[in-house]
Amino acid sequence: xxxxxxxxxxxxxxxxxxxxxxxxxxxxxxxxxxxxxxxxxxxxxxxxxxxxxxxxxxxxxxxxxxxxxxxxxxxxxxxxxxxxxxxxxxxxxxxxxxxxxxxxxxxxxxxxxxxxxxxxxxxxxxxxxxxxxxxxxxxxxxxxxxxxxxxxxxxxxxxxxxxxxxxxxxxxxxxxxxxxxxxxxxxxxxxxxxxxxxxxxxxxxxxxxxxxxxxxxxxxxxxxxxxxxxxxxxxxxxxxxxxxxxxxxxxxxxxxxxxxxx
Amino acid sequence: xxxxxxxxxxxxxxxxxxxxxxxxxxxxxxxxxxxxxxxxxxxxxxxxxxxxxxxxxxxxxxxxxxxxxxxxxxxxxxxxxxxxxxxxxxxxxxxxxxxxxxxxxxxxxxxxxxxxxxxxxxxxxxxxxxxxxxxxxxxxxxxxxxxxxxxxxxxxxxxxxxxxxxxxxxxxxxxxxxxxxxxxxxxxxxxxxxxxxxxxxxxxxxxxxxxxxxxxxxxxxxxxxxxxxxxxxxxxxxxxxxxxxxxxxxxxxxxxxxxxxx
Numbered sequence: 001x002x003x004x005x006x007x008x009x010x011x012x013x014x015x016x017x018x019x020x021x022x023x024x025x026x027x028x029x030x031x032x033x034x035x036x037x038x039x040x041x042x043x044x045x046x047x048x049x050x051x052x053x054x055x056x057x058x059x060x061x062x063x064x065x066x067x068x069x070x071x072x073x074x075x076x077x078x079x080x081x082x083x084x085x086x087x088x089x090x091x092x093x094x095x096x097x098x099x100x101x102x103x104x105x106x107x108x109x110x111x112x113x114x115x116x117x118x119x120x121x122x123x124x125x126x127x128x129x130x131x132x133x134x135x136x137x138x139x140x141x142x143x144x145x146x147x148x149x150x151x152x153x154x155x156x157x158x159x160x161x162x163x164x165x166x167x168x169x170x171x172x173x174x175x176x177x178x179x180x181x182x183x184x185x186x187x188x189x190x191x192x193x194x195x196x197x198x199x200x201x202x203x204x205x206x207x208x209x210x211x212x213x214x215x216x217x218x219x220x221x222x223x224x225x226x227x228x229x230x231x232x233x234x235x236x237x238x239x240x241x242x243x244x245x246x247x248x249x250x251x252x253x254x255x256x257x258x259x260x261x262x
Numbered sequence: 263x264x265x266x267x268x269x270x271x272x273x274x275x276x277x278x279x280x281x282x283x284x285x286x287x288x289x290x291x292x293x294x295x296x297x298x299x300x301x302x303x304x305x306x307x308x309x310x311x312x313x314x315x316x317x318x319x320x321x322x323x324x325x326x327x328x329x330x331x332x333x334x335x336x337x338x339x340x341x342x343x344x345x346x347x348x349x350x351x352x353x354x355x356x357x358x359x360x361x362x363x364x365x366x367x368x369x370x371x372x373x374x375x376x377x378x379x380x381x382x383x384x385x386x387x388x389x390x391x392x393x394x395x396x397x398x399x400x401x402x403x404x405x406x407x408x409x410x411x412x413x414x415x416x417x418x419x420x421x422x423x424x425x426x427x428x429x430x431x432x433x434x435x436x437x438x439x440x441x442x443x444x445x446x447x448x449x450x451x452x453x454x455x456x457x458x459x460x461x462x463x464x465x466x467x468x469x470x471x472x473x474x475x476x477x478x479x480x481x482x483x484x485x486x487x488x489x490x491x492x493x494x495x496x497x498x499x500x501x502x503x504x505x506x507x508x509x510x511x512x513x514x515x516x517x518x519x520x521x522x523x524x
Contacts, residue, residue, distance in 0.1 A: 040500075125387055129503045136495040136502050161500040198521035231513065232521070233398040238302075238423040240398050240509065241391045247506035248513040251493065255514070259460035259494070 001068070002077045003055055012083060015052060018099055019087040021153075030152045032098040033088060035063050040162030041098060042070050051076045054084040054095030064095055089154040102152045107143060107170040111182045114139055114205045114253070119175070119221060120147035120212040121242060127151060128159020129243040130210070135163035137250035143173040147212075175220050182207045185226035188217045189245055194228035202253040203260070210246050263330070264339045265317055274345060277314060280361055281349040292414045294360040295350060297325050302424030303360060304332050313338045316346040316357035326357055351416040364414045369405060369432040373444045376401055376467045376515070381437070381483060382409035382474040383504060389413060390421020391505040392472070397425035399512035405435040409474075437482050444469045447488035450479045451507055456490035464515040465522070472508050 004012050019031040029049060032041055041048070051071050055078035058064050068076060079087075087097055116134050121127050127149045134142055142151075149156055151169045179186070187200075188209040209225065211217030222228060231240060231248050240248070266274050281293040291311060294303055303310070313333050317340035320326050330338060341349075349359055378396050383389050389411040396404055404413075411418055413431045441448070449462075450471040471487065473479030484490060493502060493510050502510070 129506060132500060132503055133506045135499045136493075136506075138496045159503070163500065166496075166499055196521070198517050231398075232516070234400045234428075237397045237428055238394060238425065241394055241421070241505070243503070244391055244395045244398075244505060244509035247502065247509040251510040252513075252517070254494070255460050259458070 001053070001073060004077055004079050004083060007083060007086070011050075011077070012079070015050070015087055015097075015099065019089070019097065028101055029099050030102045030157075031087070031154065032100055032157065033090070033096075033154065034094045035067070035096060037157060037162055038067055038096050038098050040165050041100060042067070044165035046100060046103075046165065048075060048098050048100055050099040052084065052087065052097045052099075053078045054081055054093070055079060056081050057095035061095065067096060090158075103168070105169060105171040107173055107177070107181060109181070111141070111184060111207055112205065113141070114184070115141040115143065115207050116246070116250075117143040117145070117173070117178050117207065117209045117221075118148050119145050119209060119217050120215075121210065122147065122149060123213060124149040124153055124155035125159045126213065126241070126243045128156040128161075128163075130246055131156070131160040131163040131167070131169070133243065133247045133250060135160075135166040137254050139167065139250065141168045142170065143178050144169065144171045145175060145178075146172050175218060178207075179221070179224050186221070186224060187227045187229050187249075188221050188225035189230065189249065190217060190222055190228040191230055191239060194230040196232045197229050197249060197252055198232065200227065200229065201256070203256040206253060208246070208249060210242050213242055263315070263335060266339055266341050266345060269345060269348070273339070274341070277312070277349055277359075277361070281351070281359065290363055291361050292364045293349070293416070294362055294419065295352070295358075295416065296356045297329070297358060299419060299424055300329055300358050300360050302427050303362060304329070306427035308362060308365075308427065310337060310360050310362055312361040314346065314349065314359045314361075315340045316343050316355070317341060318343050319357035323357065329358060352420075365430070367431065367433040369435055369439070369443060371443070373403070373446060373469055374467065375403070376446070377403040377405065377469050378508070378512075379405040379407065379435070379440050379469065379471045379483075380410050381407050381471055381479050382477075383472065384409065384411060385475060386411040386415055386417035387421045388475065388503070388505045390418040390423075390425075392508055393418070393422040393425040393429070393431070395505065395509045395512060397428040399516050401429065401512065403430045404432065405440050406431065406433045407437060407440075408434050437480060440469075441483070441486050448483070448486060449489045449491050449511075450483050450487040451492065451511065452479060452484055452490040453492055453501065456492040458494045459491050459511060459514055460494065462489065462491065463518070465518040468515060470508070470511060472504050475504055
């Protein structure tokens with residue numbers, strides 16, 4: 001495995017650019033950091049462009065050695081600890097990062113199974129937690145509107161803990177496009193003119209819509225939705241965080257689908 | 263209202279110290295920032311030690327003027343915009359901050375109504391979201407173990423959106439103390455040797471326990487719990503974020519309490 005010791009090395013400079021990558025038109029490469037995400041990516045059977053290891057830790061840690069063995073040596077490089085630290089977005093890095101290509105996000109297939117549309121969810125932690133909750137609830141497709149946090153940013157990846165790899169994540173999907181694709185009822189969360197969650201029949205495919213942290217779901221989506229839903233909570237208390245609200249909805253659907261005696 | 267223009271002003275220096283306040287033994291004062299938190303604090307009927315306004319915004323914004331009218335003028339001060347900005351923990355401050363005393367956190371009363379114990383939840387966003395979810399679900403008492411994020415830190419306050427003011431938040435509560443106080447069954451989330459949430463009778467007072475992001479609930483609590491609970495999710499997918507898991511549990515209890523036909 002090649003050892004890189006200089007921050008002037010051209011390939012290292014490329015790694016720095018990718019690891020700092022912000023969402024951009026034509027952004028091709030994504031930096032996946034840490035043991036868990038790397039394992040999950042490989043377990044999902046996806047390809048790796050480049051792999052960077054902390055040279056010192058690689059000699060000491062069995063988990064890193066195991067990961068190295070799963071990869072083609074030609075795409076692996078080891079870095080001095082200080083160079084590796086400079087690539088990390090967390091204080092305590094784990095000595096490994098992968099450069100990968102994010103899967104395509106184009107959405108043309110009609111929606112016939114339960115899915116989620118995120119309408120301008122700005123906080124990366126919320127987007128990540130939402131994806132993680134969807135994966136746990138068995139949702140296979142996520143649609144993100146323009147204005148959502150970039151799904152492949154470091155913070156979203158960290159919060160989602162690998163959920164991306166268990167589903168298709170479509171980004172930059174306009175509301176109109178989502179509405180057009182949906183061949184199943186759209187259920188949008190709303191505080192007004194809405195039915196309580198626990199009165200609804202959820203044992204069917206549903207296209208869920210969850211909205212912006214401050215403003216909620218956009219009017220256009222509320223008007224087009226077959227059903228507006230609210231979660232019955234204590235009155236005169238601030239509404240739920242969007243990721244908590246989605247967890248309640250998606251798992252109530254799951255309960256009705258799998259846990260109600262016929 | 264006094265106008266402070268110098269960062270050398272002794273009272274301003276005190277504000278800086280409080281606004282940067284980290285959890286410390288004997289920490290008495292808490293900095294509440296923004297319009298919503300300030301309103302929620304006053305609505306809850308609590309006292310204010312000091313109030314700081316952005317001098318420019320105060321002349322322009324009705325919401326700030328309304329807040330000023332609710333406060334004794336002797337405890338109010340206006341600051342130049344740059345001094346005010348230096349107190350803020352967010353990029354876009356809202357021109358108001360209150361210095362208040364956090365309510366006492368001692369817990370001696372026996373636990374007879376549903377409550378939540380947070381076992382070493384480290385992430386401030388998680389602690390805040392958990393408190394917000396509890397308030398929405400009608401939980402009135404939260405117990406935080408040593409090792410939890412400080413409930414009155416800026417990040418927790420921001421995520422909780424005023425939930426603190428609708429409940430009693432007891433901090434630094436040891437596991438043994440919590441177990442001793444609990445006169446109702448303790449239900450702890452666990453991945454092994456646990457019953458599925460949807461098979462349990464939750465229409466009763468429950469002392470819920472949610473655990474550390476990485477390690478889950480401590481063995482001591484799992485052993486003492488009357489019931490171990492898991493949320494039935496898709497297999498081979500990362501488990502839920504702790505705040506999402508708590509939302510599912512607390513709202514399933516709420517559903518069983520209020521929405522199941524007898």
